[in-house]
Amino acid sequence: MTNSFSNIYAIGIVTLVAYLVADLLKEPPIYDSLLQAMSGQSNLESVQTFFQTKVPVVANYTDIQLQDLALPDGTLIVSIRRNGTYIVPLGDVKLEPGDELQVSCERGRLKDAKAFFQSN
Incomplete structure (x- = not known):
C-alpha cells in the first residue's frame, strides 16, 4: 500500500497479536459478523x-x-x-x-x- 517494506515487520507483529487476541477472546471473524448484520440474523451459531x-x-x-x-x-x-x-x-x-x-x-x-x- 505504501510502496515500501520498511514497516513490514511491525505490521506482521501487529497482525499476529490482533489475531491471537481475537482468538483468545473467542470473537467471531469480522466478515461473518458483518454478514449476519446485513442478513438480519440474530443466531451467532448459524x-x-x-x-x-x-x-x-x-x-x-x-x-x-x-x-x-x-x-x-x-x-x-x-x-x-x-x-x-x-x-x-x-x-x-x-x-x-x-x-x-x-x-x-x-x-x-x-x-x-x-x-x-x-x-x-
Whole structure:
C-alpha cells in the first residue's frame, strides 16, 4: 500500500497479536459478523454455506430489483458477475440472464435456496 517494506515487520507483529487476541477472546471473524448484520440474523451459531449458480435465459426473477426479490430466509446474493465484470449486489440491481451469482445461505436452507434459483 505504501510502496515500501520498511514497516513490514511491525505490521506482521501487529497482525499476529490482533489475531491471537481475537482468538483468545473467542470473537467471531469480522466478515461473518458483518454478514449476519446485513442478513438480519440474530443466531451467532448459524452456519453459512456458499454456492454458485447462473441465471437461466428464462427465469421469473429477472428484471426485478434485488430489494424486491423474494429470496428464501437466510439467503443473500454476495456477488454478481456479468460479462466478466463483477457487480456489487445493491438493492436497485436487476438480475439478467447469464449472470453468474455467488450466493450465501444457511446450511439447513441450501435446498430451498438452490430451488429458488432453478425455478422458471
